[in-house]
Amino acid sequence: MIHFGRVVHRSDAVVDDRRFAQLVKGLAQDPNTVDTPDGDLRFIEGLADLPIGFLRSFHITFDGPSTCGCGRHLSAADVVGSARRAEVHPRELITRTPAGVQNVVELSDGGRRGACLACGREFLAASYWTNGYAYA
Numbered sequence: 360m361i362h363f364g365r366v367v368h369r370s371d372a373v374v375d376d377r378r379f380a381q382l383v384k385g386l387a388q389d390p391n392t393v394d395t396p397d398g399d400l401r402f403i404e405g406l407a408d409l410p411i412g413f414l415r416s417f418h419i420t421f422d423g424p425s426t427c428g429c430g431r432h433l434s435a436a437d438v439v440g441s442a443r444r445a446e447v448h449p450r451e452l453i454t455r456t457p458a459g460v461q462n463v464v465e466l467s468d469g470g471r472r473g474a475c476l477a478c479g480r481e482f483l484a485a486s487y488w489t490n491g492y493a494y495a
């Protein structure tokens with residue numbers, strides 16, 4: 360059984376906008392950061408019952424190559440799609456609050472496993488972040 364993520368997040372922290380902006384700025388300095396393409400953002404919004412255009416960006420870093428063996432360029436959509444198959448509601452991975460107004464930081468517990476949307480091959484995401492939510 361693959362452990363995609365916990366539903367109970369004891370390691371979550373809510374931070375103010377300034378701290379969140381600092382965290383994201385630091386994360387974005389990783390040269391291996393992948394920007395999730397617009398098409399994948401819309402896919403995530405669909406999975407997570409979010410309004411179209413809600414996600415302005417969704418960045419992700421991988422513990423390993425960001426291109427799957429099948430040739431697909433992995434993105435946050437692969438993490439969120441995997442969570443859905445594990446019956447974790449995708450919204451749980453993006454925002455813990457209905458309005459998404461809080462900045463939630465989930466402390467990384469060694470990375471989050473996902474599976475390629477195209478072929479199912481597993482990968483390990485090291486961190487990912489979007490408006491008001493970061494796993495790092």
Ligand SMILES: [Zn+2]
Pocket residue numbers: 427428429430431475476477478479480
């Ligand atoms: Zn693949």
